[in-house]
Amino acid sequence: MPLSDRGLVLLGLVLGSFCTPLGSVAPGNYSKGHLTEAAPSRADALNVLLIIVDDLRTSLGCYGDKLIRSPNIDQLASHSLLFQNAFAQQAVCAPSRVSFLTGRRPDTTRLYDFNSYWRVQAGNFSTIPQYFKENGYVTMSVGKVFHPGISSNHSDDSPYSWSVLPYHPSSEKYENTKTCRGPDGELHANLICPVDVADVPEGTLPDKQSTKKAIQLLEKMKTSTSPFFLAVGYHKPHIPFRYPKKKIRQSYFASVSYMDTQVGHLLNALDDLQLTNSTIVAFTSDHGWALGEHGEWAKYSNFDVTTRVPLMFYVPGRTAPLPEAGEKLFRYIDPFDSISELMEPGRQVKDLVELVSLFPTLTGLAGLHVPPHCPRPSFHVDLCREGQSLLKYFQLHDLEEDLTLRGNPRESIAYSQYPRPADYPQWNSDKPNLKDIRVMGYSIRTIDYRYTVWVSFNPHEFLANFSDVHAGELYFVDSDPLQDHNMYNDTRGGDLPKSWTP
Incomplete structure (x- = not known):
């Protein structure tokens, strides 16, 4: 389904900010x-x-x-x-x-x-x-x-x-050592535990x-x-x-x-x-x-x-x-x-x-x-x-x-991204290896909203295909600060709230 005109504008911003021509690049001289x-x-x-x-x-x-x-x-x-x-x-x-x-x-x-x-x-x-x-x-x-x-x-x-x-x-190597003393008096491995430093190897953290x-x-x-x-x-x-x-x-x-x-x-x-x-x-x-x-x-x-x-x-x-x-x-x-x-x-x-x-x-x-x-591309x-x-x-x-500085908040934008191996959860969804990445989520955060598009990604060419959108997310942070209510489908092809100003 086509994106709204304003959605396309925002997608263009994503494209311009994230996507650069990628070719074969030899390692630089050290x-x-x-x-x-x-x-x-x-x-x-x-x-x-x-x-x-x-x-x-x-x-x-x-x-x-x-x-x-x-x-x-x-x-x-x-x-x-x-x-x-x-x-x-x-x-x-x-x-x-x-x-x-x-x-x-x-x-x-x-x-x-x-x-x-x-x-x-x-x-x-x-x-x-x-x-x-x-x-x-x-x-x-x-x-x-x-x-x-x-x-x-x-x-x-x-x-x-x-x-x-x-x-x-030196105590890094004991991260998974049994140092959590349980009710049975024995030491156990656990993700959550207050420790007696005396129970930890080397007596320190x-x-x-x-x-x-x-x-x-x-x-x-x-x-x-x-x-x-x-x-x-x-x-x-x-x-x-x-x-x-x-x-x-x-x-x-x-x-x-x-x-x-x-x-x-x-x-x-x-x-x-x-x-x-x-x-x-x-x-x-x-x-x-x-x-x-x-x-x-x-x-x-x-x-x-x-x-x-x-x-x-x-x-x-x-x-x-x-x-x-x-x-x-x-x-x-x-x-x-x-x-x-x-x-x-x-x-x-x-x-x-x-x-x-x-x-x-x-x-x-x-x-x-x-x-x-950096120019685009900047691998060289x-x-x-x-x-x-x-x-x-x-x-x-x-x-x-005044202790509060205010620039022009509507000109300030932050970009984040996250890879996934598939559209639906699987065993390696949280930390896929490069070879398994098939979808990349590119996110724009403004003072008003967070907007994310999930697009196809080729891990061999390091290339995102912004014409192949798998899914989207749109959260208005003033009314939804925890970002629980995805408005993406509600705004596609229709009128967007007045606060939408990409």
Whole structure:
């Protein structure tokens, strides 16, 4: 059945944004890099601390969730520019991380699963840490930054992205070990369990180890003559939901609070080492997580609960005044204190933004040359970015101005996508391998609606056929914020609501 005229307009937007001519592309040369200007010195360069959390939706106090105890992240938000509507480009770990760390969309990285390396499969695309490294920064990775395995060449993209070997906590390998003590007194494996740290091999947990290692690296870099780019990837609240037993709240929310304690210790160390005045702090997640919405307890979709993520930037002197001598911006706060103050976030942006904007935004905030927009196709271009720079939101200088920034919300759009092996659910519907992908769902999110078309996809040519539409979804978020009522069939060929303004 034909789409309405306005539906065709919107489908054209999808086509223009996602679909690029794809041909055979040879892997690029692994050249040393793209030095664009003199390497910055410690005196005039800002450091970067990038914190990436796994499977974290916007269930945080600073995003209005009163059920969550996240005082340390909320404290960071109070000194940051916070983006209320930031979206990942695919709601699964490896494709999302490769996408925002290269600044390219999944259709360009050609990664929709966990089983290929973009430098071989698509092109020799530069990454955010690689670009900082090539511009004089010491770049370091702690924990889960790139997804481990084939998707980062079993090396976390070393040596291209990192100055030193990436660090992974030794306790990672015990993820599926029986550490949950049951009523029978025996240890069991479980996706949800509070643990006695004494029952865990090595007597620690991965995120605790990552925090300790990151603080050690900060201590070393305090006396360095070079600026640093430190990426710290936390595993929680990814399943299994394991957290120390003294935190008695169950499952996801308790894991968020446990992760918040680690962020608090890390930021407190930044203060103690007197690096707060010279370090940009960016905080985000690879994607969200459904907690029962649409009958799901997972990611693997285009709905807001799985694609919307927290995103905030602390920039010394721009998002908050520089702290005076002896003043602490990031004092550690125990999430489980009986009395904890509720901190309001700093400036907030309502416009919709995307994680592919991290590359141009971080480089611009650090004073480096912002890589150019990518041409179409861009498989032959090592250094470019498909995301929009968010620097315009940092231009206000009066820190006493209204706390809510509003651009033109009808011009802000975020794109996401998700692959399926078939039109109907089957055993591999959530995580199909590339060879099994037959349908791709391309989603446009505006301030008013989420619109998705499911179209045929050829995994051998990496090509979507937008003339073969299998299904569609349309949700009006003002009246249907949980996106439960699909209006697609109700609007095809008929009059659309007045709020429809593609």
